[in-house]
Amino acid sequence: MRIEDYALVGDMHTAALVGRDGSVDWLCLPRFDSGACFAALLDGPRAGRWLLAPAGRETCTGRRYRGDTLVLETTWDSPDGCVRVVDFMPARGEAPDLVRVVEGVRGRVEMRTELTLRFDYGRVVPWLRHEGGRLAVVAGPDAAWLQCPIPLCPDKKAHRTTAAFTVSAGDRVPFVLTWRESWLPRPDRTDAEESLTATERMWTHWLSDCRYDGEYGEAVRRSLLTLKALTYAPTGGLVAAPTTSLPERPGGTRNWDYRYSWLRDATFTLQALMHAGYDDEATAWRDWLLRAVAGEPADLQTMYTLDGGRRIPEWNPDWLAGYEGAQPVRIGNAASAQFQLDVYGEIMDCLELARDAGLRPNDDAWDLQLVLMDYLEGAWRKPDNGLWETRGPRRDFVHSKVLAWVAADRMISAVENHGREGPADRWRALREEIHRDVCARGYDPGRNTFTQYYGSTGLDAALLLIPRLGFLPLDDPRVAGTVDAVRRELCEDGFVHRYRSGTGDVDGLIGGEGAFLACSFWLADALALLGRREEARELFDRLLAVRNDVGLLAEEYDAVHHRQLGNFPQAYSHVSIVNTAVALAGDSRTRRARGHPGGS
Numbered sequence: 211m212r213i214e215d216y217a218l219v220g221d222m223h224t225a226a227l228v229g230r231d232g233s234v235d236w237l238c239l240p241r242f243d244s245g246a247c248f249a250a251l252l253d254g255p256r257a258g259r260w261l262l263a264p265a266g267r268e269t270c271t272g273r274r275y276r277g278d279t280l281v282l283e284t285t286w287d288s289p290d291g292c293v294r295v296v297d298f299m300p301a302r303g304e305a306p307d308l309v310r311v312v313e314g315v316r317g318r319v320e321m322r323t324e325l326t327l328r329f330d331y332g333r334v335v336p337w338l339r340h341e342g343g344r345l346a347v348v349a350g351p352d353a354a355w356l357q358c359p360i361p362l363c364p365d366k367k368a369h370r371t372t373a374a375f376t377v378s379a380g381d382r383v384p385f386v387l388t389w390r391e392s393w394l395p396r397p398d399r400t401d402a403e404e405s406l407t408a409t410e411r412m413w414t415h416w417l418s419d420c421r422y423d424g425e426y427g428e429a430v431r432r433s434l435l436t437l438k439a440l441t442y443a444p445t446g447g448l449v450a451a452p453t454t455s456l457p458e459r460p461g462g463t464r465n466w467d468y469r470y471s472w473l474r475d476a477t478f479t480l481q482a483l484m485h486a487g488y489d490d491e492a493t494a495w496r497d498w499l500l501r502a503v504a505g506e507p508a509d510l511q512t513m514y515t516l517d518g519g520r521r522i523p524e525w526n527p528d529w530l531a532g533y534e535g536a537q538p539v540r541i542g543n544a545a546s547a548q549f550q551l552d553v554y555g556e557i558m559d560c561l562e563l564a565r566d567a568g569l570r571p572n573d574d575a576w577d578l579q580l581v582l583m584d585y586l587e588g589a590w591r592k593p594d595n596g597l598w599e600t601r602g603p604r605r606d607f608v609h610s611k612v613l614a615w616v617a618a619d620r621m622i623s624a625v626e627n628h629g630r631e632g633p634a635d636r637w638r639a640l641r642e643e644i645h646r647d648v649c650a651r652g653y654d655p656g657r658n659t660f661t662q663y664y665g666s667t668g669l670d671a672a673l674l675l676i677p678r679l680g681f682l683p684l685d686d687p688r689v690a691g692t693v694d695a696v697r698r699e700l701c702e703d704g705f706v707h708r709y710r711s712g713t714g715d716v717d718g719l720i721g722g723e724g725a726f727l728a729c730s731f732w733l734a735d736a737l738a739l740l741g742r743r744e745e746a747r748e749l750f751d752r753l754l755a756v757r758n759d760v761g762l763l764a765e766e767y768d769a770v771h772h773r774q775l776g777n778f779p780q781a782y783s784h785v786s787i788v789n790t791a792v793a794l795a796g797d798s799r800t801r802r803a804r805g806h807p808g809g810s
């Protein structure tokens with residue numbers, strides 16, 4: 211399956227990817243960052259999957275989400291008959307369920323199912339047994355239970371279960387797979403039909419609070435649902451994506467684990483949620499942030515586990531061949547130990563935005579900001595790994611320094627506009643100093659553009675954020691100059707690359723990558739802010755057209771082969787859909803671009 215052949219179902223603790231062939235090829239249980247029990251995505255069926263489809267048929271003829279929900283309908287239609295599989299994960303009760311209901315629509319259709327559970331990312335082959343009218347699949351700490359009304363044929367040698375059955379028009383055949391710790395008694399039975407009604411109602415109800423009513427409603431609503439699905443309900447933490455190691459170039463090595471909560475990605479998400487009227491979710495994330503980053507400011511991480519934990523060691527499950535052979539597969543993420551200067555600015559920006567939007571105040575926020583700002587005053591000159599998490603030498607990335615400016619600017623704003631107490635004059639002087647430094651060392655007057663890092667002539671799509679961040683007034687020629695330079699030098703068929711990659715000079719990684727979708731949306735935002743709305747709209751429409759048939763986007767796009775690349779679905783990309791749609795609607799809650807305090 212291509213990456214865009216998958217759709218997402220989830221229960222806000224974890225999520226599954228369902229292919230157009232009716233196979234669930236990715237599912238980590240019990241939460242996003244647990245071991246996968248279906249890892250076929252990264253190694254084919256032997257690593258675990260659950261196929262449920264008409265016998266002898268490959269891909270479906272159509273699929274869609276039911277209305278504004280995460281209930282997926284996959285349909286196979288042929289002259290002989292029509293059948294639908296309805297997939298969803300009910301809101302988490304005592305144990306996670308994946309429910310699949312086969313609906314006979316027309317005629318008679320021969321169906322088959324094949325359930326291959328492999329715990330720990332395909333490594334652990336469990337035992338199968340029948341217990342209490344259900345199939346039990348057990349190994350080590352994991353147990354899964356399958357409940358269905360048809361006879362199953364466990365293949366004890368191959369350690370998988372198959373079944374063949376026929377559905378006629380009007381038939382409904384429910385399957386429920388439930389996970390539980392192996393030492394606990396078997397879970398209560400789940401009523402598939404009741405769960406279906408409740409799940410539909412839950413998503414529809416959640417989305418009914420959406421305040422966006424612009425022309426891009428369908429794309430915004432699907433993106434909001436996706437972001438909600440990527441949020442870990444117990445803590446408010448958000449995964450960057452529910453997958454690991456979907457390559458940023460076919461067969462390449464840029465394969466990363468995104469099942470963690472990045473401060474940067476989540477900050478953008480907070481903006482999107484607030485734009486759409488989801489203040490409760492935004493508050494939950496703000497409070498997650500304050501818990502996660504409490505501690506020594508020098509120990510601030512760029513990403514945390516879903517509950518705010520800090521240890522995310524990176525390792526390779528070498529038994530997995532990788533998506534279409536892309537090696538290595540990575541679990542964990544070594545970028546968690548990097549120094550990324552921009553994160554401080556993103557935190558300050560996000561907390562100030564929360565104040566501007568009138569989110570319920572949190573007493574700890576300002577104390578934390580004071581401590582972080584103290585640290586930043588001494589640290590902003592240090593080279594860092596940048597927002598792209600380069601694994602090459604640390605540099606003085608211009609975007610990182612701009613974000614240090616943002617940190618000072620938002621602290622001053624909190625004093626000036628929200629009555630917070632702090633050394634505003636000192637911060638004003640710092641803001642001025644950073645501004646001067648960036649304009650002197652990070653700007654190429656010959657080409658009228660900011661550059662990627664001090665001393666480099668390369669460009670960086672992160673510079674597209676300059677207008678939105680308010681670092682310079684919108685009519686400053688350096689702003690349009692930078693936007694046009696990025697467009698000229700980093701675009702491929704209209705899609706924006708993060709920077710020129712491939713040689714290892716910047717990021718220490720050999721081999722290029724696709725166009726980065728979030729950056730492409732940032733170009734649309736920048737054009738809109740510069741008043742070039744038609745260009746912005748045209749680009750936005752092109753980007754929306756790249757979404758798959760159920761409205762989902764990965765991290766990157768291969769503009770040559772027209773394929774999605776990288777982890778999927780990616781919060782960064784969906785956040786960008788919401789933020790750009792709001793920018794195009796000219797929503798007043800889209801702050802920024804308000805000037806250039808602290809420099810010229």
Ligand SMILES: OC[C@H]1O[C@H](O[C@H]2O[C@H](CO)[C@@H](O)[C@H](O)[C@H]2O)[C@H](O)[C@@H](O)[C@@H]1O
Nearest residue numbers: 450466472474475543545597598599600
């Ligand atoms: O390209 C190298 C880096 O790629 C990943 O980082 C990217 O994803 C993050 C999560 O969405 C995002 O915050 C960051 O800006 C992106 O560059 C990967 O996680 C890194 O380990 C890797 O070095």
